[in-house]
Amino acid sequence: MLPTAKTILDGQALKVTKVNSVTGEVSVNVRKGRIRQIFDLTMELTCMYEKRDVEARITDFMSDMDYDDFEFTMTGVAAKVRDALKKTVWETLVEFRKEVEQVHGKSLLVEGPQTPASADSEKSKFNNSFVDKKEKSPSAVGTIEERVEFSAPMEQVWLCLTDVPRIMAWTRGTASLSSVEPGAPFSLLGGNITGRVTELATGLIKMDWRLRHWPSELVSTVEIKLSNGGSGTVLKMKQVGVPSAELDSVKENWHRYYWEPIKTVLGCASAVF
Known part of the structure; x- marks a missing residue:
């Protein structure tokens, strides 16, 4: 614009x-x-x-x-x-x-009065979704695979995943990181998610990723790939090593705390650029 x-x-x-x-x-x-x-x-x-x-x-x-x-x-x-x-x-x-x-x-817009979620309330909701979990080694782990479409150019989606100011925008300031590069640690949602970037190439990010309540020895691996798809971008994500009992809740939180906020920021950014 x-x-x-x-x-x-x-x-x-x-x-x-x-x-x-x-x-x-x-x-x-x-x-x-x-x-x-x-x-x-x-x-x-x-x-x-x-x-x-x-x-x-x-x-x-x-x-x-x-x-x-x-x-x-x-x-x-x-x-x-x-x-x-x-x-x-x-x-x-x-x-x-x-x-x-x-x-x-x-x-x-939905029927009835709504209250906007602040950064603190978002962190609280995320934390509460796992409040009943106990910190013990899971007996089984599983895999989450996602395919998400964004109506934005691939370079804009890539920036949302790798540019620190953009990451701060879609996490509402709850992220802690200085860069996105191999070896760089990150913390999101007030420390509920932590990890480290292990590989970075055009359209590809690999990282170690864990939740705060998981046992210290439990770390999942996440691979995100971007590709051009029609009028927008296709994101494919594969996460290996998620406790089987938490597969549904972790998958839901990828949508709630990653994909949907990123789509909102992408829409605003596309209007500016």
Whole structure:
């Protein structure tokens, strides 16, 4: 969406040509039957004016912000150039807010009052789903295999799995990691999930993965593969070494805490990019 933001100033085209990075948090939920957007985004952009590239930055663009508080800076240009593009970029981001609600909000609406899940409540629900499990070595383990389709380009799905700011967005800030590379440890959902990346190649991630309540010697292995599939991306996941008694609950939590939040973040990101 942002690379379509353009205007004309003194006969010269002035436009955004590339979104270099987006950091921050995006979520859409429902409260008392109404759609609520919560996001706080900082973006680094490349723009073009007088046939040269100009760097620009949007700082802390928030869901409830108005134009007077909108912070947009450009390097090496006059104030009138910045102000001209600032207005166009603002109008584009306002459309982004509307699109987020239209595309992702309707699927969240259900009858009756709803309360949005905070990061703390999400961690609590995850923890409670295993509250009756006892820490002892399982007598049998099994395998989970998933095939998930995302209506987003493969490179965007890949970023959601490997780019730390994106991971922080779909985990609602409950992740702890500094990088995604072979040997790098990770912790998600307040430490309920921990592990280590063991292999990383284009479209492929392998990792050791365990739940907090599992016996210390029990570690499952996860392999995630991405491929282009029609108009989107196909993700195939195979997890080996899950206690047989927990296969259903672990599979459900992959959907609740991985696939669905990633789809929400992907939808918001595709509107920005």
